[in-house]
Every structure is written in C-alpha cells, then in structure tokens.
Amino acid sequence: MMSFISYFINGLSLGSVYAIIALGYTMVYGIAKMLNFAHGDVIMIGGYVVFTVVSTMGLGPVAGILLAVILCTVLGVVIEGVAYRPLRMASPLAVLITAIGVSYLLQNIALLVFGSNPKSFTSVVTVPALKLADGKLTISGETIVTIISCVIIMIGLTTFIKKTRAGQAMLAVSEDKGAAQLMGINVDGTIALTFAIGSALAAIAGALLCSAYPTLTPYTGSMPGIKAFVAAVFGGIGSIPGALIGGLLLGVIENLSKAYISSQLSDAIVFAVLIVVLLVKPTGILGKKISEKV
Amino acid sequence: MKKSMKKLLSLGLAIAMAASLTACGSGKASEGTTAAGTETKGEAQTTAAGGAATGEGTIKIGGIGPISGSTAIYGQAVKNGAELAVNEINANGGINGAKIEFNFQDDENDTEKSVNAYNTLKDWGMQLLVGTVTSAPCIAVGAESSNDNMFQLTPSGSAVDCTKFENQFRVCFSDPNQGAASAQYIGENKLATKVAVIYDSSDVYSSGIHDKFISEAANQGIEIASDEAFTADNNTNFSVQLQKAQDSGAELVFLPIYYSQAALILAQAKQMGYAPAFFGCDGLDGLLTVENFDTKLAENVMLLTPFAADAKDDLTQKFVTSFKEKYKETPNQFAADAYDAVYAIKAAAEKSGVTADMDASAICDKLKAAMTEISINGLTGENMKWSADGEPDKAPKAVKIVNGVYTAM
Numbered sequence: 107m108m109s110f111i112s113y114f115i116n117g118l119s120l121g122s123v124y125a126i127i128a129l130g131y132t133m134v135y136g137i138a139k140m141l142n143f144a145h146g147d148v149i150m151i152g153g154y155v156v157f158t159v160v161s162t163m164g165l166g167p168v169a170g171i172l173l174a175v176i177l178c179t180v181l182g183v184v185i186e187g188v189a190y191r192p193l194r195m196a197s198p199l200a201v202l203i204t205a206i207g208v209s210y211l212l213q214n215i216a217l218l219v220f221g222s223n224p225k226s227f228t229s230v231v232t233v234p235a236l237k238l239a240d241g242k243l244t245i246s247g248e249t250i251v252t253i254i255s256c257v258i259i260m261i262g263l264t265t266f267i268k269k270t271r272a273g274q275a276m277l278a279v280s281e282d283k284g285a286a287q288l289m290g291i292n293v294d295g296t297i298a299l300t301f302a303i304g305s306a307l308a309a310i311a312g313a314l315l316c317s318a319y320p321t322l323t324p325y326t327g328s329m330p331g332i333k334a335f336v337a338a339v340f341g342g343i344g345s346i347p348g349a350l351i352g353g354l355l356l357g358v359i360e361n362l363s364k365a366y367i368s369s370q371l372s373d374a375i376v377f378a379v380l381i382v383v384l385l386v387k388p389t390g391i392l393g394k395k396i397s398e399k400v
Numbered sequence: 401m402k403k404s405m406k407k408l409l410s411l412g413l414a415i416a417m418a419a420s421l422t423a424c425g426s427g428k429a430s431e432g433t434t435a436a437g438t439e440t441k442g443e444a445q446t447t448a449a450g451g452a453a454t455g456e457g458t459i460k461i462g463g464i465g466p467i468s469g470s471t472a473i474y475g476q477a478v479k480n481g482a483e484l485a486v487n488e489i490n491a492n493g494g495i496n497g498a499k500i501e502f503n504f505q506d507d508e509n510d511t512e513k514s515v516n517a518y519n520t521l522k523d524w525g526m527q528l529l530v531g532t533v534t535s536a537p538c539i540a541v542g543a544e545s546s547n548d549n550m551f552q553l554t555p556s557g558s559a560v561d562c563t564k565f566e567n568q569f570r571v572c573f574s575d576p577n578q579g580a581a582s583a584q585y586i587g588e589n590k591l592a593t594k595v596a597v598i599y600d601s602s603d604v605y606s607s608g609i610h611d612k613f614i615s616e617a618a619n620q621g622i623e624i625a626s627d628e629a630f631t632a633d634n635n636t637n638f639s640v641q642l643q644k645a646q647d648s649g650a651e652l653v654f655l656p657i658y659y660s661q662a663a664l665i666l667a668q669a670k671q672m673g674y675a676p677a678f679f680g681c682d683g684l685d686g687l688l689t690v691e692n693f694d695t696k697l698a699e700n701v702m703l704l705t706p707f708a709a710d711a712k713d714d715l716t717q718k719f720v721t722s723f724k725e726k727y728k729e730t731p732n733q734f735a736a737d738a739y740d741a742v743y744a745i746k747a748a749a750e751k752s753g754v755t756a757d758m759d760a761s762a763i764c765d766k767l768k769a770a771m772t773e774i775s776i777n778g779l780t781g782e783n784m785k786w787s788a789d790g791e792p793d794k795a796p797k798a799v800k801i802v803n804g805v806y807t808a809m
Binding site for chain 1: 470601634692
C-alpha cells in the first residue's frame with residue numbers, strides 16, 4: 107500500500123511537470139490556433155539558464171529562476187515575432203513546419219553553446235523530504251514543490267484569464283480573431299502576451315523538471331515536450347483545466363503502468379490510452395465540441 | 401476553417417507519435433527523439449605522430465569513437481590513450497621500423513555516422529582500425545570492415561557481435577563475460593545476497609550484461625529481488641524502479657548501464673532516502689567526470705573495471721604520469737584499453753612481419769593469425785591472450801569509489 111501511494115505521488119509529480127508544460131501548448135493553441143513544437147526546447151533553454159546562473163555563476167536559485175523566466179519570456183516573444191507572426195495568414199501546415207524548425211534551431215544553438223555532454227543539475231529546491239508512516243513513505247522536496255507550484259500556477263492562470271482585461275482579450279481572440287479585432291482588441295499584442303506567459307511557464311517547468319530528474323542535455327526538453335503535447339490533447343487542447351487533468355493523468359498512468367505492468371512498456375501504454383480516449387472523445391476529456399460547418 | 405484545425409491537430413498528433421516511435425527504434429541514440437541535427441565537429445584530427453610521419457614508411461591506423469555527444473568521455477579517452485601509445489612507439493622506432501600515423505574520427509555514438517567515419521578513414525588510406533569505441537557503431541562498422549578484410553581491434557566494444565567476424569578482436573571483456581564476472585565477484589566477495597537490477601532494455605550493452613548476470617547469479621547463490629528495465633525514451637524518471645528495489649529489500653543494486661543514467665539514479669536514490677550498495681560495470685566509468693556531478697553521491701559505488709589509476713605497478717604508474725602530463729586528467733579504463741590495443745597491434749605486427757607497404761587486406765590476414773599467438777603484459781591485465789574468435793583472456797578486477805577517486809579493491 108505504501109508503495110502504491112509512493113508510485114501515485116511520484117506520478118503526480120511527473121504529471122505536474124507535464125501539466126505546466128502542457129499549459130504552454132494549450133494556451134498557444136487555444137489563442138493562436140497553432141502547435142508550438144518549439145515549446146519543449148524553451149524548457150531546455152530555461153534549464154540551461156538556471157544551470158548557468160546557479161552552478162557556474164554561483165548565484166542563488168531564486169535569481170536563477172527569475173533570470174530564466176525573464177530570458178525565456180523574451181525568447182518566446184522573439185520567436186513569435188520573428189518566426190510565427192509573418193506566417194499568421196499562411197496555411198497552418200507552414201506554421202507547424204516553422205515550429206519544428208525553431209525547435210531544431212534551439213537544440214542546435216544549445217549544442218553549440220553548452221556542448222552535448224550531459225550536465226548534472228543542482229536542485230533549486232531546498233525543501234527537505236517528508237517522511238511519513240515511520241519513514242516507510244518518503245516524499246522528496248522536489249515532488250512537493252512541483253505539485254504545489256502546479257496548483258498555484260493553475261489557479262493564478264485561471265484567475266488571470268477570468269478577472270483581467272488582458273485575460274478577457276485572450277478569451278475573445280480565442281473565440282474569434284476577426285471579431286475581436288473589430289472590437290478594438292490588439293490581436294498581435296494578445297498573441298505575443300500568450301507566448302510570453304507560455305514561455306515564462308516553460309522556464310519554471312524547466313527548473314522543476316531538471317531538479318526532479320537532475321540531468322541537462324540539449325535534448326532534455328524534447329521528450330517531455332512531446333509527452334506534454336499528448337497531455338494537452340488528452341485533456342482537450344485549448345482548455346486550461348484540460349491541460350491540468352491531462353498532465354496529471356498522463357503522469358500517473360505512466361508511473362503506475364511502469365510499476366504494475368511493465369517498466370519497458372509504459373510509453374506504449376500511455377499512447378494506447380491516448381488512442382482510446384481520442385476514439386471515444388475525439389476532442390479530449392474537456393475539449394469543446396467542434397461543430398462542423400458546411 | 402474549423403475543419404482544417406481538426407486536421408492540423410490530427411497531423412500534429414501523428415507527427416508526435418511518429419517521432420516517439422522513431423525514438424524507440426533508434427536504440428542507442430540515447431538523446432531521444434532528435435539525435436539528428438548534430439552534424440558538427442566531424443573534421444579530421446590527424447596526429448602528426450612523432451613529428452615525421454608522412455609519405456613512405458608509415459602505417460596508417462584509423463580510430464573511430466564518440467568525442468562529442470553523451471558518451472564523449474569514452475571516445476576522448478580512447479583517442480588520448482591510443483595517441484599516447486602511438487607517440488611512444490614512434491619515439492622508440494615504430495613498428496618494424498615504420499612509423500605510425502593515427503587519425504581519429506568522431507561518430508557521436510551513432511551507427512550511421514560511424515560508418516561514414518569508416519569510409520572517411522578508408523579514403524585517407526587507413527590500413528587497420530582501432531575501434532570503434534562503443535558497441536552499436538562497432539557492430540555497424542564490423543559489417544563493412546569484414547567485407548573489406550580490414551583488421552579491426554576494438555578497445556571497448558563489448559557487445560557479443562563486436563567480434564562477430566574473423567577480422568574483429570577486442571581488448572575489453574564482452575558483455576556476457578562482464579555480467580558473469582560481476583555475478584561471480586559479488587558472490588565470491590559476499591557483497592550481497594539480495595540484489596536488485598536496473599538496466600536499459602533498449603541498449604544492447606546493458607541488456608547483454610543483464611541477461612548473463614541473471615543466469616550466473618543463480619550459480620552464485622544470489623537472489624534477484626527485483627529486476628527492472630527502462631528504455632532510451634524514458635530514462636530520466638527512475639522513481640518506480642528504485643522504489644521496487646527498495647521494497648524488495650535488496651542490499652545491492654546492480655547497474656549495468658552508462659554513467660549518465662547512473663548519475664541520475666544515484667541522485668534520485670538520495671532524494672528518496674534509499675542507500676543500498678551500488679555495483680556497475682565499465683559503463684559507469686566516467687561517472688566522476690559528469691559536469692557539476694556531486695561526487696559524494698558516488699561514494700562507495702563499486703565498478704568492474706580492468707584498470708585502476710592508483711595501481712602501484714610500474715606500467716600503470718608510467719602510463720598515468722605521462723597521460724596526466726599530456727592531457728591534464730587521470731586516465732580511465734578506456735584510455736588504458738586503447739593503449740593496450742595499440743601495443744597489441746604492435747606485438748602482432750612485429751610477430752608476423754607487417755610492413756608499411758602492405759595493403760589493408762594483407763595486413764589483416766597476417767594480424768588475424770598473429771593475434772592468437774601473442775601474449776602481452778598490458779595495463780588492463782597481465783599475460784593477455786586472444787582466442788581466434790576475438791575474445792581476450794585476462795582476470796577481472798573491481799574498484800570502489802572512495803573520496804571521489806577509484807581505489808583498487
């Protein structure tokens with residue numbers, strides 16, 4: 107029983123990271139209607155910034171995360187402005203290919219700057235591990251912080267969208283870009299803001315991901331990026347609570363299937379579950395019904 | 401518009417799944433989905449051996465291994481170790497009077513790049529090959545070299561198939577031999593009776609050692625309390641595997657894997673407050689050189705390696721001193737394997753009278769026969785001999801990491 111709880115909590119922790127990354131995918135998709143495949147690599151850049159600030163320059167973890175958030179925000183806005191904005195009227199396929207291109211560009215820049223040798227990441231989390239049930243159950247500080255951060259981010263983001271003008275503008279743009287523009291909403295600005303928020307979250311996800319699984323290579327972001335994308339689709343892409351549910355479910359399913367079915371087949375099982383969910387509910391768990399127009 | 405969105409979404413999903421599938425198939429490309437796109441640093445790195453090694457009277461030895469990428473430490477060590485041996489031999493008159501010219505090419509531990517490197521070296525005029533450093537590329541290159549009848553001696557390619565063909569020999573132990581030797585070592589030294597294993601099932605090196613270890617463990621009275629795998633696509637989160645090992649009550653965790661994952665396992669074991677003994681094979685060599693790695697985590701980790709830099713014999717001392725002088729670091733077993741490889745070639749070439757004007761195929765025929773007749777005292781073993789199937793015959797040794805350095809056990 108204790109081990110089940112432990113598998114479950116570790117799954118929640120993994121799922122929380124997926125959820126934070128999935129938020130980036132889902133917000134950008136909901137508002138700009140594009141799949142930003144470079145999102146996973148922004149996470150990696152965030153990880154490297156924290157690594158450089160904390161381990162190489164010797165500053166504190168708070169400074170590292172702050173700087174990573176700032177740099178990733180700038181990076182996200184620059185990517186959007188340079189690579190995606192000129193393609194706003196182009197076919198969705200062109201944007202998708204561009205996003206994949208940006209992803210490779212970021213990986214190769216990291217490869218050039220930091221080299222491909224893996225770096226051991228010093229955890230930014232200083233919370234001590236929690237020992238429960240006479241030490242039979244240990245929950246690491248990283249796990250606690252990851253889950254709590256995920257919840258805080260989720261609440262913060264939902265409040266932001268519901269209560270602020272900028273958030274309302276995002277909602278409006280996601281409903282109908284053209285009508286929003288006619289109502290006097292700055293569509294380009296709103297999309298840039300979306301990228302800024304998504305990338306800032308990516309920086310936090312990077313720091314949390316690398317703290318829990320302390321290794322850093324230029325490819326660190328790609329697999330979690332794909333999994334988080336799956337989580338976003340799983341929960342219903344475009345939906346913020348969907349990203350949370352999708353991420354957490356994915357993490358828990360992955361860990362439990364590793365524990366009770368096969369440690370080698372966990373990825374296959376995760377993707378099989380995704381296929382089943384999409385067959386039953388093509389728009390994901392919380393996805394909006396897409397009414398077909400003829 | 402909406403419909404095209406849906407199409408786009410399904411396309412995106414298809415891409416994501418396809419990407420993850422390719423990543424499954426790519427086996428040893430431990431970088432995950434995007435092992436492509438790293439085609440840099442492939443330029444030739446010729447060592448002007450002994451200063452005067454051009455034109456006539458030189459034997460051209462090629463080397464292949466990863467000097468960038470996640471296993472770069474191995475390739476770099478082999479390159480340096482081989483270079484050191486080549487320089488020494490050239491300074492002492494070469495092989496049968498012929499100087500050696502050594503050219504090392506990067507393969508990033510990628511099978512395709514390795515075959516490309518092999519072809520580059522052939523164009524350069526390579527007469528025999530020291531390499532490749534890692535197993536999967538070695539198997540790929542072996543198919544080519546056996547076609548060409550090019551003599552190939554791998555310092556460290558330990559998969560069974562690395563010596564599949566007649567022209568292939570190796571200096572290190574094969575994976576099954578390492579697995580068996582590990583089980584024997586643990587059994588004979590009574591290190592533990594309940595053992596957990598965590599291995600990479602998508603990697604030929606790791607699963608090769610694992611399989612033999614499991615079968616040999618039964619003969620040694622070792623109980624396998626938990627036997628868990630991971631794959632190249634899922635190699636960062638080890639919480640489940642470690643938890644199972646802990647629940648099973650294992651006193652020792654056997655890690656027949658590479659150091660980059662081992663560093664993660666050690667860190668995660670500490671996070672969850674689990675402190676068993678850890679035992680690994682030569683793949684753990686390099687653990688202490690991972691950038692920013694807290695070496696305290698590796699304290700008391702044991703590994704089966706044929707070479708300990710602190711050994712007191714003259715040969716090791718001399719090698720370590722000159723290696724440190726030249727490359728400013730302590731050599732690991734890969735450097736020692738490569739050093740022995742070059743000296744084994746020298747011994748075999750001298751025995752069979754290889755000269756610089758012979759072509760690769762003629763050299764190969766001579767060396768194939770001579771390798772089974774020589775016996776050398778190398779860094780990785782005394783009285784090393786080779787059988788015709790390419791396997792070395794030498795005794796296993798283990799080291800323990802104490803205060804951040806290897807200490808002979």
